[in-house]
Amino acid sequence: MAKVKVVGVTKHPKKHVRKVVAKAVEARLREVITSVAKVEKSLRDFETKYGMATESFYKRHLSGELQENMDFMEWRACKEILDDLLEEKALLEEIST
Numbered sequence: 001m002a003k004v005k006v007v008g009v010t011k012h013p014k015k016h017v018r019k020v021v022a023k024a025v026e027a028r029l030r031e032v033i034t035s036v037a038k039v040e041k042s043l044r045d046f047e048t049k050y051g052m053a054t055e056s057f058y059k060r061h062l063s064g065e066l067q068e069n070m071d072f073m074e075w076r077a078c079k080e081i082l083d084d085l086l087e088e089k090a091l092l093e094e095i096s097t
Helices: 014-050 054-062 070-095
Strands: none
Touching (some): 014 054, 014 070, 054 070
16 A cells, blocks of 8 residues: 555545555556556567667767667657656655555
8 A cells, every 4th residue: 555644624534545546556557557568568579679778779869860760760769658657657666564
């Protein structure tokens, strides 16, 4: 269960509210973990296709060294989505047990 403290007035018992919120946090964490795995697979596919690590690609792409194409746009988006998902995952893990 997530470490949740109910502050303020609610018409529901605080214990019940904590349980509902904890379950929601845990459900979202499972969704994020699933999404991370999918995005990581996409990144591995791009790395294999282009023979380059994602971090290296990302730096070169941001610097303008690489010519823009649809794959590179998608690769960049996947990398940025993964960064966001990992940040969210860390937050969710911090508040769950």
